[in-house]
């Protein structure tokens with residue numbers, strides 16, 4: 001393979017990949033990849049302890065895993081099996097759902113809460129949509145970015161890059177980011193918010209929009225006599241306002257917004273009142289062809305759910321929800337799940353599995369302190385990072401056998417050290433991975449994975465530029481090494497071994513249910529199973545009898561050649577008046593959240609105020625149900641730790657998977673302020689002067705929990721009192737390039753997650769990577 005490009009048919013990426021796409025050739029040909037299965041011969045586990053891995057056959061490897069799993073079933077404790085999922089394709093149904101369910105464990109733990117769940121909270125409790133939004137950049141007149149950098153990261157880089165020049169010409173772009181991001185550098189307004197103060201800014205903008213009478217009459221409604229009574233400090237009689245498609249605008253005003261003046265916010269968030277007024281009114285005047293693009297920077301913070309709620313609610317005030325040039329939901333990408341419930345599934349669940357599956361999960365979701373209210377359900381979402389504490393405290397029980405695939409929690413979770421300890425404690429761990437990552441160092445069995453982009457079957461749905469799409473992953477190159485596909489092939493091979501040991505249910509399920517929908521043939525080996533699964537799950541795209549929307553194909557082979565199915569274009573206002581909220585309206589006063597919180601409180605025999613207290617929010621009473629200001633909760637005493645640490649993704653980061661690529665280090669400088677061949681801690685020159693630091697100095701960055709040693713880069717792109725370092729370096733494993741010394745477990749650069757304190761936005765279960773930790777800087 002010599003080149004990667006975007007699918008030429010794509011209406012979303014316009015035929016181009018983002019810069020990271022080009023790194024994937026290097027990832028596939030990475031000489032440090034794991035080439036054959038291995039087993040550990042040194043029983044001692046720990047960072048820097050050589051596992052003394054030796055090569056073994058696939059047969060021996062899976063024989064060993066199956067035996068360990070069967071021990072749990074024989075002892076009647078299948079719940080002590082745990083499956084950890086990091087990145088994935090949608091064939092995740094097999095390994096992530098079917099395997100633990102049929103085996104008998106409730107513990108399938110995904111990485112979602114490390115990623116961006118808190119932003120979904122904002123969209124769900126306003127418009128009943130637990131997902132990322134799409135954005136109609138092409139037709140927009142105003143873009144207000146809250147905590148995201150779409151030219152470099154977030155979810156639609158190829159489209160953003162493609163459209164940005166046009167958007168700069170036709171629209172105003174305003175970027176709320178404490179860091180001078182790539183997008184801020186190509187914007188009209190930069191609002192370098194003090195980390196964690198996004199909520200203040202958002203509610204003040206709402207205050208401006210209402211007091212200036214700039215809300216959408218079409219969307220929100222109006223006072224009966226057309227006279228604006230939204231005056232700072234004054235309550236308004238709800239009866240005087242005829243509300244249209246929204247719920248509770250006057251309640252929101254009375255409970256929160258009336259006192260949230262731009263002057264009030266300026267003192268907290270560090271943005272001048274004039275700029276707050278200018279941006280808020282600019283946004284509203286462009287309405288409805290405008291958007292508030294809210295991303296993890298403003299959400300993945302302690303208490304970030306309410307900042308996300310407030311930022312997204314602005315879209316409701318100006319009526320940009322589902323509007324041309326606005327923020328959109330998505331067209332259906334109608335893939336099928338494999339049978340995971342109902343008549344086709346139940347026969348495979350035996351008594352041991354039924355009993356095991358009823359246990360509480362290891363991540364404590366749904367407990368009083370961890371509501372994790374995904375999609376309106378108490379414990380509806382995962383609390384990924386809390387699983388480390390669950391394992392360490394054997395709460396609610398001990399984990400004895402764990403499998404991790406395509407994940408590296410020992411590196412990717414804040415408070416990473418807890419995961420090191422947790423991994424030491426798990427008696428038997430299997431890592432399915434391409435590279436010898438940090439987590440791999442704790443493995444008893446290592447299984448080499450097919451590289452996701454080019455060596456396997458899989459599929460991924462997503463959306464941007466108003467199209468939903470399903471993109472196929474196909475084995476387009478012959479793997480150089482003895483690898484297998486994580487989600488499907490390895491599940492099959494494991495099922496064969498479990499069957500040999502007297503537990504045939506998983507094998508029978510795969511064999512009977514995952515038939516080839518073209519030929520009716522049942523899978524007889526792992527490769528067939530992998531292919532049939534993809535065909536099964538994408539049947540609504542390629543089978544002309546089932547296809548109801550978008551690209552039409554005559555059959556599987558045509559779909560395969562196209563590599564991509566696309567929906568029809570998203571029609572504006574599709575969901576107006578049909579939101580899946582309690583009131584069917586866009587909720588400022590969220591009856592949906594009230595219900596979720598009340599149910600969670602009742603389940604835990606508490607009051608809603610009791611939940612808010614336990615989950616560490618300051619709001620009480622009705623405030624819990626509206627977008628409101630929550631003060632930031634940043635760890636570390638301000639006097640001892642004077643700098644707030646800002647985390648971001650460099651343009652070339654694939655989360656933490658780029659660091660073993662020489663061209664990643666050569667081109668790190670494509671990130672604003674970043675320096676090639678360094679892991680640069682960016683500090684404002686004014687602060688550097690006070691500390692006597694200059695470019696290239698080596699420093700220790702010390703947080704309340706840990707320290708790391710990195711290189712200083714002076715940069716005006718962070719405000720005094722904050723420092724910034726891109727995420728992704730600091731590997732002490734992964735390969736010869738990623739680590740300074742792989743064999744000595746010596747890191748190259750520093751891992752932000754070692755110094756970041758493990759804390760959460762508990763309402764969404766999210767791990768907070770933003771506005772969570774203060775640090776001090778000491779010359780090393």
Ligand SMILES: Nc1nc2c(c(=O)[nH]1)N[C@H]1C(S)=C(S)[C@@H](COP(=O)(O)OP(=O)(O)OC[C@H]3O[C@@H](n4cnc5c(=O)[nH]c(N)nc54)[C@H](O)[C@@H]3O)O[C@H]1N2
Pocket residue numbers: 085086087111114115116405406407408409411412413414432433434435436437438449450451452453486647648649654655656657727752753756769
């Ligand atoms: N401080 C900080 N922390 C973050 C983030 C951040 O921006 N800052 N980002 C967060 C986000 S958004 C996410 S989504 C998570 C991601 O966190 P994880 O889901 O843990 O994913 P990665 O850290 O990328 O690690 C994936 C691991 O899978 C293995 N691997 C790599 N390629 C393949 C493959 O093709 N197949 C298989 N089977 N295995 C492979 C390697 O061992 C690699 O370490 O990290 C989160 N953590």
Ligand SMILES: Nc1nc2c(c(=O)[nH]1)N[C@H]1C(S)=C(S)[C@@H](COP(=O)(O)OP(=O)(O)OC[C@H]3O[C@@H](n4cnc5c(=O)[nH]c(N)nc54)[C@H](O)[C@@H]3O)O[C@H]1N2
Pocket residue numbers: 020115116146147148149152153154155176177178179181193194195196197198295296297298300646647648649650651652653654655656770771
């Ligand atoms: N280049 C690149 N792109 C990626 C990925 C990648 O690893 N690299 N990963 C993908 C994945 S898995 C995900 S989940 C998405 C998410 O990726 P993003 O949407 O980029 O989210 P984050 O990485 O969390 O960072 C977003 C921004 O928040 C800013 N920020 C930090 N603190 C604050 C704050 O207090 N307030 C505000 N307003 N902003 C703050 C940071 O400077 C950064 O610009 O990106 C995807 N795209």
Ligand SMILES: [Mo]
Pocket residue numbers: 114115116
């Ligand atoms: Mo993510």
